[in-house]
Structures are given as structure tokens and as C-alpha cells.
Amino acid sequence: MHLPLLFITMATLTILSPGPGVLRSLTNALNYGLRPALVGILGTASGTFCIATLSATSLGALLAASNNAFTIIKYIGAAYLIYLGIKLWRAPAIELDNNETPPRSPQSLFIESFFMQFSNPKAIVFFLSIFPQFIDPTSDYAPQFIVLVCTFCALLFCIHATYAFFAQSAKRWFSHGQGGRWMNRIGGTTFIGFGLMLAQSKKAAQ
Structure with a gap:
């Protein structure tokens, strides 16, 4: 296994950087509370594990080699991000003092976060291009894969749980007047922006 400390550093920086997954964890914490947000984070982690697994199979090779397959996956992911952005933009402002924000089932939060991760450019790029560099080709692949992916x-x-925890400290500000409305608008615009960026992205040259 090549440079495990470097892998941890790169993985941490990748996860810390703002992206759709981080934004989803923050908005879940602000809208539904810390515990539901943790369920969503489990969905994000599970989606990440699946992306890593797919990158290690023939599908990963197909996406790397086929322009058509890459384009189809890219546009599906972009459309989903834009859909989430419009949904968040139109959502009512968070209200702490009443029950206007409808509760979400843990299953729906898990599933939404799980599938959203498949449209996360950070995760896709990391596991298709960066992750393989930390695999030692002279050693057994499976143990290295399991350790590195589980670490990630x-x-x-x-990291997402920490984001969600600190979001709770700011919840009261977001829940009054323009605060909650601006949070939804900024979050929605960011999702739409990520979707448009993904739609315009190009596959790296082989």
C-alpha cells in the first residue's frame, strides 16, 4: 500500500472541500436536526463505497474508455443536482418556532443522500483517477481496497458529522427572517451550479 498517510491527507482535503455532499449534510442538519443528518451522512458514505466499488470493476474501465457511457452518466448526475437545487430553492425557510418544516423519514434522507453521491464530481474524480495511485500492484488488491475505501x-x-454539528450552532440565525430563506437560496443555487459544471465537464485525456 503506497503512502497511507498521504492517502489520508488527500482524502481529508477532498472531503473537507465544499461540494454537494457537504452541502446536503449542512442543509439536512439545519432543516431536520443532527440525528436525521447523521442518517443522511450514512447514505453519503454508502454511496461513496459503491462508487469506489464500481471504479474497481469493469464499469470503471468502461466509463474511463467510453465517451458515450461517460456522457450519459455525466448528464444523469447533472440533471439530479439541478433537480435538488430547484427543490431546495423552492423550499420554505426553516422555522424553529413551529412545525412548518415537514419531517422526513430516515429512509428518504438515506436514499436521497445515497443517490446524490453518484452525481458528486469530487467522489467520481477521486476514485477514478486519484485512488488507483495508492494501490500497490505487487500486493493483493482486495485488502488494500477495503482498507483504503473504509478509511475514506x-x-x-x-467530517460531515462535524459540519452538521456546527451547523446546529448557527441554526437559530438561519431560522429567522431572511436567514433561512438565504440559506435555501444559496444552497439551491450552489446545487444548480454544481450540476451545470458537471454537465460542461470533459473527460480527462487518457
């Missing part, structure tokens, strides 16, 4: 998912859960 554990880091993701801890």
Missing part, C-alpha cells in the same frame, strides 16, 4: 468512508462520516 470513515473520514467522510466524521
Whole structure:
């Protein structure tokens, strides 16, 4: 296994950087509370594990080699991000003092976060282009894969949970007047922006 400390550093920086997954964890914490947000984070981590697994299979090779397959996956992901952005933009402002924000089931939060991760450019790029550099080709692949991917998912859960925890400290500001409305508008615009960026992205040259 090549340079595990470097892998942890790169994984941490990748997860810490703003992206659709981080934004989803923050908005879940602000809208539904810390515990539901943690369920969503589990969904994000599970989606990440699946992306890593797919990148290690023939599908990963197909996406790397086929322009058509890459384009189809790219536009599906972009459309989903834009859909989430419009949905968040139109959502009512968070209200702490009443029950206007409808509760969400843990299953729906998990599933939404799980599938959203498949449209996360950070995760896709990391596991298709960066992750393979940390695999030692002279050693057994499976143990290295399991250790590295589980490490990444554990880091993701801890970092996103920290984001969600600190979001709770700012919840009261977001819940009054323009604060909650601007949070939804900024979040929605960001999702739409990520979707448009993904739609315009090009596959790296082989």
C-alpha cells in the first residue's frame, strides 16, 4: 500500500472541500436536526463505497474508455443536482418556532443522500483517477481496497458529522427572517451550479 498517510491527507482535503455532499449534510442538519443528518451522512458514505466499488470493476474501465457511457452518466448526475437545487430553492425557510418544516423519514434522507453521491464530481474524480495511485500492484488488491475505501468512508462520516454539528450552532440565525430563506437560496443555487459544471465537464485525456 503506497503512502497511507498521504492517502489520508488527500482524502481529508477532498472531503473537507465544499461540494454537494457537504452541502446536503449542512442543509439536512439545519432543516431536520443532527440525528436525521447523521442518517443522511450514512447514505453519503454508502454511496461513496459503491462508487469506489464500481471504479474497481469493469464499469470503471468502461466509463474511463467510453465517451458515450461517460456522457450519459455525466448528464444523469447533472440533471439530479439541478433537480435538488430547484427543490431546495423552492423550499420554505426553516422555522424553529413551529412545525412548518415537514419531517422526513430516515429512509428518504438515506436514499436521497445515497443517490446524490453518484452525481458528486469530487467522489467520481477521486476514485477514478486519484485512488488507483495508492494501490500497490505487487500486493493483493482486495485488502488494500477495503482498507483504503473504509478509511475514506470513515473520514467522510466524521467530517460531515462535524459540519452538521456546527451547523446546529448557527441554526437559530438561519431560522429567522431572511436567514433561512438565504440559506435555501444559496444552497439551491450552489446545487444548480454544481450540476451545470458537471454537465460542461470533459473527460480527462487518457
